[in-house]
Amino acid sequence: MSPQILIDHILPLVRKPGRYIGGELHAVIRNWDEAEVRFALVFPDLYEIGMSHQGLQILYHILNSRKEFLAERSYCPDMDMEGELRRHDIPLFTLESRRALSSFDVIGITLPYELCYTNILTVLDMAGISFRAEQRSRSFPLIIGGGSCGLNPEPVAEFFDAIVLGDGEEVIIEIAELVMTAKKSGISRQEILHRLADIEGVYIPSFFVPHYAGSELIDIQPLKPGYHAVQRRVIPNLPGPDTLGKPLVPIVKPIHDRLGLEIARGCTRGCRFCQAGMIYRPVRERPVDEIMTIAEQGVKSSGFDEMALLSLSSGDFSCLPELMVRLMDRFAGQYVSISMPSMRVGTLTGEIMDQIKRVRKTGFTVAPEAGTDRLREVINKGITEEDLLETCRSAFAMGWNLIKFYFMIGLPTETLEDVEAIVALARRARQTAGTNAGKAQINVSVGTFVPKPHTPFQWEQQLSLAESRERINLLKKLLPRRGFKLKWQDPCQSVLEGVFSRGDRKLSHVVETAWNNGVRLDGWSEHYRLENWQQAAQECGIDLDAYLQARDPGKILPWDHLGSGVKKEFLVQEYHKALAREYTPDCRTNGCQMCGLCDFKVIRPVVNTRSETPLSVPQAGTLTKKDNGPEQRKRYSYRVHYTRFGDVRFFSHLEVLQLIFRAVTRAGVPVLYSQGFNPSPRISFSPALPVGVESEAEYFDMDIASIIDDTESVIEKLDRQLPEGMKVFALEAAPESEAATQVISYRVHLNKQLTAGQQEKINQFPEQESFVIERIRKKKKKALDIRPLVKHLQASGNDVHLELFSISGRAGVSPKEILHHIVGLDEENVLLARVKKTGVADFS
Numbered sequence: 001m002s003p004q005i006l007i008d009h010i011l012p013l014v015r016k017p018g019r020y021i022g023g024e025l026h027a028v029i030r031n032w033d034e035a036e037v038r039f040a041l042v043f044p045d046l047y048e049i050g051m052s053h054q055g056l057q058i059l060y061h062i063l064n065s066r067k068e069f070l071a072e073r074s075y076c077p078d079m080d081m082e083g084e085l086r087r088h089d090i091p092l093f094t095l096e097s098r099r100a101l102s103s104f105d106v107i108g109i110t111l112p113y114e115l116c117y118t119n120i121l122t123v124l125d126m127a128g129i130s131f132r133a134e135q136r137s138r139s140f141p142l143i144i145g146g147g148s149c150g151l152n153p154e155p156v157a158e159f160f161d162a163i164v165l166g167d168g169e170e171v172i173i174e175i176a177e178l179v180m181t182a183k184k185s186g187i188s189r190q191e192i193l194h195r196l197a198d199i200e201g202v203y204i205p206s207f208f209v210p211h212y213a214g215s216e217l218i219d220i221q222p223l224k225p226g227y228h229a230v231q232r233r234v235i236p237n238l239p240g241p242d243t244l245g246k247p248l249v250p251i252v253k254p255i256h257d258r259l260g261l262e263i264a265r266g267c268t269r270g271c272r273f274c275q276a277g278m279i280y281r282p283v284r285e286r287p288v289d290e291i292m293t294i295a296e297q298g299v300k301s302s303g304f305d306e307m308a309l310l311s312l313s314s315g316d317f318s319c320l321p322e323l324m325v326r327l328m329d330r331f332a333g334q335y336v337s338i339s340m341p342s343m344r345v346g347t348l349t350g351e352i353m354d355q356i357k358r359v360r361k362t363g364f365t366v367a368p369e370a371g372t373d374r375l376r377e378v379i380n381k382g383i384t385e386e387d388l389l390e391t392c393r394s395a396f397a398m399g400w401n402l403i404k405f406y407f408m409i410g411l412p413t414e415t416l417e418d419v420e421a422i423v424a425l426a427r428r429a430r431q432t433a434g435t436n437a438g439k440a441q442i443n444v445s446v447g448t449f450v451p452k453p454h455t456p457f458q459w460e461q462q463l464s465l466a467e468s469r470e471r472i473n474l475l476k477k478l479l480p481r482r483g484f485k486l487k488w489q490d491p492c493q494s495v496l497e498g499v500f501s502r503g504d505r506k507l508s509h510v511v512e513t514a515w516n517n518g519v520r521l522d523g524w525s526e527h528y529r530l531e532n533w534q535q536a537a538q539e540c541g542i543d544l545d546a547y548l549q550a551r552d553p554g555k556i557l558p559w560d561h562l563g564s565g566v567k568k569e570f571l572v573q574e575y576h577k578a579l580a581r582e583y584t585p586d587c588r589t590n591g592c593q594m595c596g597l598c599d600f601k602v603i604r605p606v607v608n609t610r611s612e613t614p615l616s617v618p619q620a621g622t623l624t625k626k627d628n629g630p631e632q633r634k635r636y637s638y639r640v641h642y643t644r645f646g647d648v649r650f651f652s653h654l655e656v657l658q659l660i661f662r663a664v665t666r667a668g669v670p671v672l673y674s675q676g677f678n679p680s681p682r683i684s685f686s687p688a689l690p691v692g693v694e695s696e697a698e699y700f701d702m703d704i705a706s707i708i709d710d711t712e713s714v715i716e717k718l719d720r721q722l723p724e725g726m727k728v729f730a731l732e733a734a735p736e737s738e739a740a741t742q743v744i745s746y747r748v749h750l751n752k753q754l755t756a757g758q759q760e761k762i763n764q765f766p767e768q769e770s771f772v773i774e775r776i777r778k779k780k781k782k783a784l785d786i787r788p789l790v791k792h793l794q795a796s797g798n799d800v801h802l803e804l805f806s807i808s809g810r811a812g813v814s815p816k817e818i819l820h821h822i823v824g825l826d827e828e829n830v831l832l833a834r835v836k837k838t839g840v841a842d843f844s
């Protein structure tokens with residue numbers, strides 16, 4: 001692909017063009033010709049979701065750590081980008097080398113959730129690759145899947161040559177080595193599949209054939225002798241720090257914009273609805289020293305100001321108090337905060353909360369899952385209402401005003417009383433704020449329970465769409481407005497998730513039909529329409545509702561040939577214990593519960609030993625005086641001038657702002673922080689530059705704690721941390737104040753020569769006394785006279801020179817508005833114009 005077509009003709013026309021540029025810090029650019037096996041790792045959803053996914057990053061760094069292998073990344077394009085790429089006949093490409101996916105040996109596609117299934121077809125189609133594995137010849141890359149949907153990938157199984165079940169860290173290297181050997185020996189695609197099947201944890205869908213009697217699945221016939229079932233791959237210990245110390249640092253803001261530290265994998269609490277709790281067993285905790293090493297390397301090399309302690313239940317981490325104290329003692333002075341996305345009621349002790357709030361009070365979410373103790377006993381949640389209220393009482397007492405609750409509706413045995421109890425529980429939780437109850441807010445999120453494969457509830461019925469709506473409406477009616485907010489997952493999306501999560505291979509026709517009918521990006525509510533799926537199912541003669549019904553425990557399930565390691569008998573036993581409200585304790589602390597996963601030779605729970613040394617826990621409060629001391633010290637303000645050319649023009653103002661914060665941190669410039677609950681670096685920026693505009697005249701002002709003696713050295717350090725296209729060219733004392741009016745100059749190069757009519761409009765403009773345009777701001781039309789805002793406008797050929805006034809506190813006009821309203825260019829040509837800011841001068 002010509003990079004110039006992408007840069008000049010496509011990116012200016014699409015939303016969030018930065019998604020397609022790459023250039024993230026620590027992205028690995030390898031020599032294409034030196035690698036023997038090349039992987040394209042694809043996340044089948046938009047960039048901002050994919051960049052938050054830890055698993056793909058781990059595999060990316062593991063592969064790139066071996067010189068024989070190369071890995072690059074690609075994400076599903078948004079619909080506008082898909083349209084533009086098709087219009088220009090450009091295949092989907094990787095971010096690093098911008099090569100077409102079809103030029104790689106292996107395309108590895110993550111299967112993170114069911115609502116991304118049509119995106120897989122978008123990726124394959126835009127790579128020019130046939131959808132079904134059986135249609136692909138030797139010349140196509142191998143299409144290999146993996147991820148949490150891998151334990152029942154049947155609805156999309158026929159699109160893959162192979163699917164990895166379980167932990168991918170070791171398998172990925174075994175696959176790469178096999179492909180390397182296969183390339184050298186030139187063996188057939190079929191032989192490659194046979195050899196892949198010999199790797200533990202690799203599922204070859206074409207080696208199994210489902211048989212039906214009418215619409216009922218009656219058998220899954222294995223075709224390869226000795227290959228009757230595939231077991232999940234489990235690594236005994238988490239991967240070491242070597243591949244984790246240089247996290248990718250995105251510029252376009254991902255949904256989780258922070259350093260992810262995987263502190264443990266697997267959870268053995270045994271919640272009976274939770275698929276992750278079954279399919280990621282056993283618990284494998286990372287040693288505290290190793291977490292400290294990864295945090296040290298990660299923060300230093302990224303500039304992130306937040307660390308997330310990742311695990312299925314971070315509060316259960318054996319040495320959490322010790323870890324929190326050590327992390328905070330080390331990083332609070334650098335204003336790095338800690339968040340824990342998945343805390344469990346009862347594990348959030350005052351000690352832990354004290355640590356969390358030392359820098360910033362990150363969000364506080366707890367998941368009671370159900371409204372009554374009875375239903376929590378059914379699901380083996382192992383927490384009581386009193387535990388929950390105690391946690392809320394502590395959080396409010398420590399200064400949190402907002403607590404988020406997560407509940408499910410439709411859990412097995414749920415009654416309307418259980419649903420109503422959600423509201424009663426939320427009310428009681430708010431009352432625990434005591435005299436501060438007026439300020440306290442409880443946000444209640446509700447999702448419909450989806451029975452998942454490999455769980456004790458895999459045979460259960462899912463609520464119908466109508467039932468889900470009825471229960472959500474009941475909550476809407478009962479939950480008071482003041483002090484509470486209700487959010488709910490779209491029950492239409494839960495229907496599709498339910499269909500696919502327990503789906504079979506027949507559904508691949510529905511996925512293909514829906515995609516052919518234009519269905520895309522189902523995880524995004526603005527794109528998702530259940531009717532489109534119902535239509536596709538009808539065209540295929542398939543009843544979607546049948547997939548939501550209860551399953552007969554005596555009959556075959558579509559995933560019965562795929563093993564999570566947890567025995568089916570254990571799931572049945574847990575199901576009966578659920579109905580009897582019997583508790584199954586956590587094997588981490590209460591001995592083996594015989595789920596069948598561990599062999600206790602290689603695979604067993606890996607649990608840290610708690611430190612016996614008493615910890616010195618700082619008193620409650622945010623940063624200590626010492627931590628936040630810089631505010632009390634002298635302040636020196638400097639202005640840093642920089643340019644912004646090339647690809648970086650496609651990043652938004654907010655994205656550049658974050659990029660500069662992190663670059664300054666990594667450069668070690670002692671920038672001061674604001675005080676209060678949410679300290680942020682004292683850096684302010686020149687007026688926002690529109691996306692797509694280059695600049696020779698950007699600046700930011702920073703307050704620092706000491707005088708800079710060697711400006712050249714600081715410029716050099718900052719430069720080293722900025723991406724290509726951004727260059728610092730001067731550093732000086734910041735002015736005491738700005739002029740109220742400034743003149744900003746622009747040079748515009750148009751896509752096409754101006755017509756005589758357009759030239760005439762430009763020539764006449766200076767003669768006019770006013771030129772009123774209409775704008776829409778916050779959904780309201782507003783008139784603005786732009787004539788007084790234009791100091792100079794001149795054009796010839798393809799070039800336009802502009803000088804615009806920027807007046808403090810008043811609305812300004814952008815170069816693109818000038819091109820549209822005065823010159824009369826249409827929207828596409830306005831977007832394709834190359835605009836460069838060339839200077840800023842005070843006006844007096």
Ligand code: SF4
Binds near residue numbers: 282587593
């Ligand atoms: S086999 Fe025993 S120790 Fe291992 S995960 Fe299952 S219950 Fe826990």
